[in-house]
Amino acid sequence: MVALHDGVRAVLVFLHGSGDTGAGLRHALAHVAGGHLVHRLRERGVELVTPSAEPRSYFLAPGQMSSVWFDRHGMDPRAREHTESLDQSAARLAALLDELQRAGISPHRIVVGGFSMGGGMALHLALREADRGLAGVFALSSFMCASSPAFALESARRAPPVFMRHGAADGFILPRWGEATAEELRALGAEVDFALVAGLDHTMADAEVIELTAWVLDRLGV
Numbered sequence: 001m002v003a004l005h006d007g008v009r010a011v012l013v014f015l016h017g018s019g020d021t022g023a024g025l026r027h028a029l030a031h032v033a034g035g036h037l038v039h040r041l042r043e044r045g046v047e048l049v050t051p052s053a054e055p056r057s058y059f060l061a062p063g064q065m066s067s068v069w070f071d072r073h074g075m076d077p078r079a080r081e082h083t084e085s086l087d088q089s090a091a092r093l094a095a096l097l098d099e100l101q102r103a104g105i106s107p108h109r110i111v112v113g114g115f116s117m118g119g120g121m122a123l124h125l126a127l128r129e130a131d132r133g134l135a136g137v138f139a140l141s142s143f144m145c146a147s148s149p150a151f152a153l154e155s156a157r158r159a160p161p162v163f164m165r166h167g168a169a170d171g172f173i174l175p176r177w178g179e180a181t182a183e184e185l186r187a188l189g190a191e192v193d194f195a196l197v198a199g200l201d202h203t204m205a206d207a208e209v210i211e212l213t214a215w216v217l218d219r220l221g222v
Contacts, residue, residue: 002049002099009045010135010220011100013093015118018058018068022050025115035208039215043134044222051096056085057215069121077177082143086124093125097132111216113138113163115204116173120144123181128142136219138163138212141170143177144184159190163215165208167200210211 004011016025026048029038041048058066059082060075064069070085093112100110112134114122126137127150150156154180162185166178175196182194193215197208 002096002103004047004100004103004105007045007050008047008105009164009222011047011049011105011111011202012216012220013049013051013061013091013096013110013112013122014094015069015112015114015121016050016067016116017116019061019066022052023075026050026109027119028204029209032204033209036206037216040213040217044217044220046217046222047221049100053089054092077120077143077146077180079145081148083149086121089121090128094129095123095133097129097134104121107133108135109220110134111136111138111211113140113216113220114142115140116142116202118142119164123162123185124148124150126162127151127153127159130155130158131161132204134160135221136161136216138215139178139181140165140204140208140212141167141178143173143181146180146184151188157188159185159188161191161219162170162193163190163212164192164194165212166194166196167202168196168198168207169200170202172202 053067053069055065058068069089071082074081112122119139166175182192184191
């Protein structure tokens with residue numbers, strides 16, 4: 001169950017990266033850019049929701065249970081997508097969106113996004129739930145598989161506006177992978193704001209989080 005504070009006008013659902021948790025992400029956001037995102041959301045009456053992925057066996061960490069939104073058959077974007085685990089997490093997150101709507105939050109007052117794997121999951125969710133009318137979706141240091149079935153969904157052509165940032169020095173999720181995903185989304189007709197962050201590796205930078213905060217508040221109209 002999601003407990004919303006009194007007076008909440010909108011919601012930001014922020015999904016963590018692989019191996020992290022919602023609590024871990026919230027702790028990180030309280031420190032990056034001096035907690036700028038957290039403070040600005042609170043000022044504008046926007047609830048920050050940071051769900052946690054369910055631990056599962058993860059191909060890239062053999063023999064270990066990991067807090068990941070989905071499994072992989074390989075890291076390279078040419079690898080086949082692990083559709084079963086994606087379907088499971090997408091269903092859980094769609095149920096979260098349903099819960100928010102029942103609590104009185106209209107879809108056009110909800111932005112979904114994430115960092116690393118969380119950003120990839122958010123993009124999947126936005127394409128699958130495009131008919132819901134979300135205000136926007138963002139992905140930081142993220143990508144989707146090149147042959148993802150999500151790109152072929154009819155609903156995907158009604159995807160909400162997309163904000164993507166990627167570290168130009170990211171050696172884990174390569175910048176060209178994020179750029180390719182941005183181009184795939186543009187080919188669907190999505191409005192995509194993509195940019196590389198000079199010198200940034202696989203982490204969140206103060207400047208991009210400040211920029212993201214302004215984008216989120218603009219999309220939510222608060």
